Amino acid sequence: MSEPRFAVGDRVRTRTVDPPHHTRLPRYARGQVGEVVEVQGRWPLADDRAQGFPDARVEPVYTIRFSATDLWGPPGGHWVQVELWESYLEVVP
Amino acid sequence: MSGHHSSSEIAVRVRRLEERLIGAGLTSDDQLDTIIGRVSSGSPANGARAVARAWVDPAFRERLLADGNEALEELGFSMSRGPQPQRFTVVENTPSRHNVLVCTLCSCYPISLLGPSPSWYKSEAYRARVVREPRAVLAEFGLELPADSEIVVHDTSAESRHMVLPMRPEGTAGLGEAELAALVTREGLIGTAAV
Numbered sequence: 001m002s003e004p005r006f007a008v009g010d011r012v013r014t015r016t017v018d019p020p021h022h023t024r025l026p027r028y029a030r031g032q033v034g035e036v037v038e039v040q041g042r043w044p045l046a047d048d049r050a051q052g053f054p055d056a057r058v059e060p061v062y063t064i065r066f067s068a069t070d071l072w073g074p075p076g077g078h079w080v081q082v083e084l085w086e087s088y089l090e091v092v093p
Numbered sequence: 094m095s096g097h098h099s100s101s102e103i104a105v106r107v108r109r110l111e112e113r114l115i116g117a118g119l120t121s122d123d124q125l126d127t128i129i130g131r132v133s134s135g136s137p138a139n140g141a142r143a144v145a146r147a148w149v150d151p152a153f154r155e156r157l158l159a160d161g162n163e164a165l166e167e168l169g170f171s172m173s174r175g176p177q178p179q180r181f182t183v184v185e186n187t188p189s190r191h192n193v194l195v196c197t198l199c200s201c202y203p204i205s206l207l208g209p210s211p212s213w214y215k216s217e218a219y220r221a222r223v224v225r226e227p228r229a230v231l232a233e234f235g236l237e238l239p240a241d242s243e244i245v246v247h248d249t250s251a252e253s254r255h256m257v258l259p260m261r262p263e264g265t266a267g268l269g270e271a272e273l274a275a276l277v278t279r280e281g282l283i284g285t286a287a288v
Contacts (some may be wrong), residue, residue, distance in 0.1 A: 024250050026197050026225065040180055043252045061251045072225050078244035080224050083251035 003085065004060040010036045011040075011092040012064060022050035025088040027058065032070055033092055037081065038063035045085050059086040139170055140256050141277035143183075143206070144288075145270045147217040149259045157183050157258070170205060180253040181206075184245070186284070191238055192257050193231065193284030195223045196249040203254035207282055214283065222246060232268060234285040257281065259288040261264055 001074055016031040017023070024046040040061040048056035064084050067078030114120045120213065143188040144164065147154035157164040161181035162172055172181040181203065184192040196202065197220045213219050223230045227244045231237075247255050259281040265273060280286035 008096060024198060026248065026250060028197070029248075040251070040253055043177075044249070049100075063253075065245075068225075078227050080246045080248060082248045083253055085251065 002007045004039050004062075005056060006036050006039070006043040006060075006062060006086070006089065008036050008039065012036060012089040013061075013092050014064070015088055017088075019047065021047060023047045023088075025084060026082060028071060029064075029084075032066055034064040034070075034082070036062050037065045040083065043085070045087065047085075057087070060091065061085055064089070067080060106259065117267060120250070129182055132204055135204040135206065136280035137207050137277070137282060138274070139168075140179070140203070140206040140279075140282045141274040143168055143170070143256070144258055144277045144282070145274035147183075148265075148273055149270050154258075156187055158185055172203070172205060174205065175242075177252070179203075183254050183258050184247060184255055185258040186260050186287075188242070188260070189232075190243045190245065192245050192247060192255075193223060193227055194247050194249060194255050194257065195220055197221070197224055198248075198250055201249040201254065203256055206254075206256055207279060211279065226264065236286055253256060257284040259284075262288055 011033060012035075013033050014030050016026060017025065018030075040063060042058050043061050044056035044058050062084055063081050066080045066082065067076060068078045068080060071080060111125065115122065122131075143157060147157050153164065153167070156167075161183045162178075164183075165171060165181060172179045186192055194202075199217040200210055202214065204210070219230070223244050227246050228238060231244075233240065249255060259277065261273070262276060265276070268276075277288055278286055281288040
């Protein structure tokens with residue numbers, strides 16, 4: 001099984017997907033840049049499980065911290081932490 | 094199931110759904126009873142016990158914050174009795190940092206530690222607003238936070254479940270563990286109230 005692609009402190013961007021099936025990437029957190037604050041472990045990908053795939057992909061899940069200003073614009077002033085599977089995330093160049 | 098609502102529309106629908114699922118071989122009476130037993134054995138009193146222990150025992154507090162699942166086993170609780178084991182983390186409130194929990198996608202909640210979730214936790218208003226304007230939402234719950242305190246909203250979107258470790262109230266130095274546990278409210282464990 002491959003090592004987690006991201007580490008604590010990495011900046012990542014969430015995908016801008018709009019899949020026709022269940023996903024656990026909340027809409028408000030799509031296409032956003034955040035920071036990895038924890039590598040939680042590995043779980044079967046919720047999207048695959050919801051579609052009844054017998055061999056759901058097992059992926060690292062990360063806690064990603066977003067600034068409220070990035071998500072919602074000013075005035076911000078808080079953080080939102082969202083827990084996301086690895087395939088929801090892209091490298092920020 | 095409570096007998097009081099056995100003829101209500103929702104009870105009839107649930108019964109039909111159960112019959113269809115059991116008929117299709119997707120679940121069984123025993124399996125459903127196990128799940129219902131697990132849900133109904135959960136109570137905020139469980140979370141309160143963990144909090145009170147953390148307040149009186151600094152070494153337990155360290156273990157609880159470092160590995161929630163292992164620390165819970167010390168108290169006889171487990172997050173591994175569901176369909177798949179859940180990771181359990183405890184987030185600590187401090188004078189400068191306040192944590193609050195939500196599940197924006199549905200209603201994920203640490204049932205074995207906190208019992209069934211309150212209806213407002215599942216409401217679209219709470220789920221939509223607390224990630225966007227937590228300070229205003231908390232004020233509506235009666236919790237006014239200092240303007241310079243940092244707020245962290247935890248959206249329970251994957252396989253972890255969380256509990257807030259509230260700050261120990263002033264003036265409780267003489268209280269024992271059971272008395273302290275009695276002070277801890279469900280809202281305190283979710284982060285919509287202080288204790």
